[in-house]
Amino acid sequence: MSSTVAILSGTIYMDYRERIAAPGFIDLHIHGAFGRDLMEGTEDAVAAVATHLARHGTTSFLPTTVTASLERTVEAVRRLSQIIRSWGSSVKIRGAEPLGIHFEGPFLNPEKRGVHPAAHIQRPSTEVLERLVEAADGTARVLTLAPELEGALEVLEAARSRGICVGMGHSNATCEEAERAILAGATHAIHTYNAMRPFLHRDPGIIGTVLTDDRISAELICDGVHVDPTAVRLLAKSKGAGRIILVTDGLSCTGMPDGSYPLGEFTVEVTGGICRASGGVLAGSTMTLDAALRNFSRFTGLAYSECLPCATLNPAKLLGLEKKKGKIAPGADADLVVLDASHSVVETFVGGQPAIGR
Ligand SMILES: [Zn+2]
Known part of the structure; x- marks a missing residue:
């Protein structure tokens, strides 16, 4: 696409030579990073995460709750919403921008709860949602x-x-149950394959629906640990890169050495970069989206440029923000990432402002 843009006087030119400029990455599912858990709900915690994300090319994200007591969740959400609403005005932090909240729980199936504490999982209730x-x-x-x-x-x-x-x-949904949810308005699948009823050829379950139904997008944790590369290829062939959304499901241990880290009201253990709760259940990841994109390209054999929408335009579309986010275009927010030839992040701009500060 070619378009003409009026260049304002006083514009600063930056020459990155053979490097690549891409839209900034958008992470729809992240619990924390750099030693900080977003359930803390403090400006300090959000700032630490935002700064860390920008270093890895992420320019916006959804702070994601983990199932906790309702009181604790409501309090965290109330604080996070204050920070999100005052972002850029009274809260001025150079880093990725929090766009809103992702509630992971409390309406989860206890049989597929992963590390979410059973004691705090709730039956779906419109009062609790309210x-x-x-x-x-x-x-x-x-x-x-x-x-x-x-x-x-x-x-x-x-x-x-x-x-x-x-x-x-x-979810332990069958195909039929997943289809009913789509008819009722579900448009997305959370960390596809993980914490879902397994696919069997006579009982394909929710995974069968996610793989074959074009009405929904599919999150993927592409760290090579949560989902085997062959299953990543299957997802890519079924959905196409236009309906896959790479997420990190990143925890506070992202960017930190092995050890114990907080996640809501419990702790997780990191060994060799792999994060598990007590009992050995796999928790979220320690990956960043720049690495997720490189992995996805490597696992699927798709060109990096074909994979880019999975961390840019696709999540922007899901949120209805595609006019402003996930693309480089006149009128869009100047959320940009500059990459070198190996697709490592060199610089990140959020709203036109350098966000790494090298
Ligand atoms: Zn989860």
């Missing part, structure tokens, strides 16, 4: 929901009517 939405005060963006649970479709419809995108996840 409390969360109210605490989010206009910043609720994504709800992870197990659609097969009693009352789930009612919650799904209530969330949709509030403009919240519903992703099916932590």
Whole structure:
């Protein structure tokens, strides 16, 4: 596409020579980084995560809750929403911009809860949803929901009517149950393959629906640990790069040495960069989106440029922000990443401002 743009006087020219300029990455599913857990709900914690993300090319993200007591969750959401709403005005931090909140829980299937504490998982309830939405005060963006649970479709419809995108996840849904959720307005799948009913050829389950139904996008944790590269290729061949959204599901241990780290009201252990809760259950990742993109290109054999929308335009579209985010175009926010020939991040701009500060 070619278009003419009027260059304002006083514009600063930067010559990155043979390097690549791409839209900044958007992470829809991240719990923390750099030793900080977003459930802390403090400006300090959000700033640490935002700064770390910018170093890896991410220019916007959805702070994501982990299932905790309702009181704790509501409090964290209330604080996060204040920070998000004052971002760029009273809160001035050079780093990735928080766009809104992703609620991972509490309406999850206990059988597929992963590391989310069983004690705090709740039956789907529009009253509980209402409390969360109210605490989010206009910043609720994504709800992870197990659609097969009693009352789930009612919650799904209530969330949709509030403009919240519903992703099916932590779910033991059959194909039929997943299809009913899509008809009710689900448009997305949360960390595809992980914490889902396994695919069997006579019982393909939610994974069968995610792989074959073009109405939904599919999150993928592409660190080579959460999903085997062959399953990544299967997803890429089924959905096409236009409907895959790379996420990190990153935890506070991202960018940190091995050890113990907080996640909501419990701790996780990191060994060799792999993060597990007590009992050995795989938790989120320690990966950043720049690495996810390189992995996805390597695992699938797709050109890097074909993979880029999976971390840029596709998440922007899911949030309905594609006019401003996920692309380099006149009128869009100047959220940019500069990459070298090996697709490592050289510089990041958020809203036209350098965000790394090298
Ligand atoms: Zn999860």
